[in-house]
Amino acid sequence: MALRRVLIGAGLAGALIAPALACDPEEMNAQLTQVCEAALAETAPATEAVLPHATAGERIRLERSLARAVEACATGDPGLGVQEAARLARLVGRIEARAGVTEPIWQHEEHVDR
Numbered sequence: 001m002a003l004r005r006v007l008i009g010a011g012l013a014g015a016l017i018a019p020a021l022a023c024d025p026e027e028m029n030a031q032l033t034q035v036c037e038a039a040l041a042e043t044a045p046a047t048e049a050v051l052p053h054a055t056a057g058e059r060i061r062l063e064r065s066l067a068r069a070v071e072a073c074a075t076g077d078p079g080l081g082v083q084e085a086a087r088l089a090r091l092v093g094r095i096e097a098r099a100g101v102t103e104p105i106w107q108h109e110e111h112v113d114r
Contacts, residue, residue, distance in 0.1 A: 029076060036078035039085035040069055046092045053099035062091060 047066050051059055065088045072081035096102040 029078075032078040033073060033076070036069075036073035036081035036085070039082045040073060043069070043085045043089045043092065046096075047088060050092050050095045050099070050101070053101060054095050058091065058095060062088065065091070 044066060047062050051062065054062060065084055069081045069084035069088060072078065072084060
């Protein structure tokens with residue numbers, strides 16, 4: 001009975017692990033790179049748009065962060081690229097809000113104060 005449980009457990013573990021072993025690392029990396037590039041697709045133009053409204057320190061941070069994100073996507077570290085794109089988007093949003101240069105993201109919804 002114990003041997004049967006071990007064999008069933010091994011069979012289930014093999015069934016779960018086998019698909020992961022069959023994944024193509026090149027294809028996985030290509031998909032992650034696409035995610036990274038998609039994260040930058042809107043963030044990069046927004047960064048360029050807020051540069052005139054940024055302080056000198058913010059401008060340096062924006063330019064460095066954008067360069068790091070682009071380099072990470074290009075050199076095969078998409079996780080770092082996406083993280084940097086998210087940080088960049090947050091800074092862009094803060095600058096836009098301070099400068100009052102953008103419309104609300106969700107214009108179709110009513111603003112609710114909490």
